[in-house]
Amino acid sequence: MSEERRRVLNNLDRIEDRLRDAPEGLHETGEPASDDDLAASGLDPDVALLWGTYDGLELGGGEARILPLADHAEATEAAEAEGRLHSGDRVIGERGRDLLVLAADPHAEGADVVLVEEDGERLPCASSVDRLVLALLGEFSVLFDEDGEYQEDLFGDDGELTPAAERRLLRRHLDLDPDAPLARFRLAQSLRRAGELRGAAQELRQLLRRAPEFVWGHLELGRVRLGDAKPVEAVAAFRRAAELAADPGLRAHCLALACLALSNMSAATGPSAQGKKAMSAKTGPGEQDAKASSERAALAAAALAANPNFAAAQEAAVRDALAGEDLAAADEQLALGLAVVPGHLGLLSLRPALAELRERPRDDEGDDEEDPDADVDPALRDDDAERVAARARPEPPPTAGRGPGTGSASSPYGGRTPAKSSGGRRSRRPARSRG
Numbered sequence: 001m002s003e004e005r006r007r008v009l010n011n012l013d014r015i016e017d018r019l020r021d022a023p024e025g026l027h028e029t030g031e032p033a034s035d036d037d038l039a040a041s042g043l044d045p046d047v048a049l050l051w052g053t054y055d056g057l058e059l060g061g062g063e064a065r066i067l068p069l070a071d072h073a074e075a076t077e078a079a080e081a082e083g084r085l086h087s088g089d090r091v092i093g094e095r096g097r098d099l100l101v102l103a104a105d106p107h108a109e110g111a112d113v114v115l116v117e118e119d120g121e122r123l124p125c126a127s128s129v130d131r132l133v134l135a136l137l138g139e140f141s142v143l144f145d146e147d148g149e150y151q152e153d154l155f156g157d158d159g160e161l162t163p164a165a166e167r168r169l170l171r172r173h174l175d176l177d178p179d180a181p182l183a184r185f186r187l188a189q190s191l192r193r194a195g196e197l198r199g200a201a202q203e204l205r206q207l208l209r210r211a212p213e214f215v216w217g218h219l220e221l222g223r224v225r226l227g228d229a230k231p232v233e234a235v236a237a238f239r240r241a242a243e244l245a246a247d248p249g250l251r252a253h254c255l256a257l258a259c260l261a262l263s264n265m266s267a268a269t270g271p272s273a274q275g276k277k278a279m280s281a282k283t284g285p286g287e288q289d290a291k292a293s294s295e296r297a298a299l300a301a302a303a304l305a306a307n308p309n310f311a312a313a314q315e316a317a318v319r320d321a322l323a324g325e326d327l328a329a330a331d332e333q334l335a336l337g338l339a340v341v342p343g344h345l346g347l348l349s350l351r352p353a354l355a356e357l358r359e360r361p362r363d364d365e366g367d368d369e370e371d372p373d374a375d376v377d378p379a380l381r382d383d384d385a386e387r388v389a390a391r392a393r394p395e396p397p398p399t400a401g402r403g404p405g406t407g408s409a410s411s412p413y414g415g416r417t418p419a420k421s422s423g424g425r426r427s428r429r430p431a432r433s434r435g
Contacts, residue, residue, distance in 0.1 A: 023144060030054055066093040085101065126180050135180060163193070184207045201228070232265075314344075322353050
């Protein structure tokens with residue numbers, strides 16, 4: 001027996017134990033698939049072992065599904081018709097509105113199982129199907145109590161999972177599938193938002209060893225390095241993200257972040273420790289600033305080549321944020337736009353409105369709780385700002401999009417955070433928020 005087959009069989013035993021110990025009705029399993037169906041499935045024999053034990057699984061009251069073999073072809077054809085798959089992909093399950101797909105090229109994807117979102121965004125999800133099921137069961141053991149109801153200590157006053165609870169779920173997931181890139185990415189995000197930059201960097205190093213071409217991993221590493229006052233490394237990470245980005249809007253966004261990192265470095269009162277290290281013995285601060293300015297200009301030109309309407313998209317995004325009184329989004333979109341086109345009159349004209357919003361008393365002014373983003377560089381804030389810029393298309397009008405790191409996407413729920421059921425008893429499909 002091969003080591004891989006032994007590993008899968010061991011995980012199937014662990015899955016059986018968790019299913020047996022779970023609250024009644026929380027999970028449902030299908031009967032084993034027949035030998036003939038397994039032989040005709042076209043699945044690798046080791047992968048097929050899961051269906052040879054459970055021909056279909058419904059987990060967490062329908063939160064996630066592993067489809068029976070008989071449903072694979074129809075689900076795959078439907079996803080292909082929507083343009084959501086690569087050639088050779090196979091749909092094997094669902095998580096909410098997203099698809100769980102056996103990747104045609106796991107090596108390139110960085111994962112055997114890829115999560116394909118509604119807009120076609122592909123996120124490396126799990127190192128194998130059996131580990132995915134085991135990790136999902138681990139999550140649900142944290143989320144639900146022994147009666148199958150949501151654990152009370154997981155939710156904040158708004159009914160959403162708290163950041164601490166999200167991290168608990170992600171860590172449980174990674175305990176059971178250590179090579180799951182998406183869960184590790186979201187854990188790194190959560191740590192970075194909490195100011196734990198060293199921990200976030202460690203998670204991202206592990207992630208990028210497993211999935212070196214995961215564009216959002218490089219973008220997140222750039223944000224971590226920017227927050228850690230390492231602009232040279234931040235620029236390198238943003239440039240790598242831009243190289244990997246297939247979408248022109250996302251590529252422009254990554255390049256804009258690199259421009260912002262260089263602008264911040266040039267605007268500093270003196271060269272940083274990292275900047276000093278990067279300078280040669282014959283290069284003075286003035287020459288270094290000139291070099292950074294030249295590099296920024298080249299990156300800005302590349303951003304505009306990827307998205308000629310970048311400045312207009314940023315102006316529209318700032319106006320939208322101002323209309324919604326979203327100071328963080330307005331700050332970030334303005335900073336990114338001016339990093340690429342410093343003299344853009346439309347963007348510059350919005351500065352007074354932004355200053356007025358900044359001075360306006362907030363509804364929660366006087367509350368004891370501090371704003372965790374109050375002293376954060378605009379380039380490090382995570383909110384709807386990133387999804388607007390990241391997926392804005394070159395063609396006018398600019399369109400809003402999203403990435404896996406938006407809002408409450410540190411949740412392992414495909415970018416959505418499950419909300420506590422208002423009725424006290426768990427609902428079959430928890431409500432979600434995009435943040």
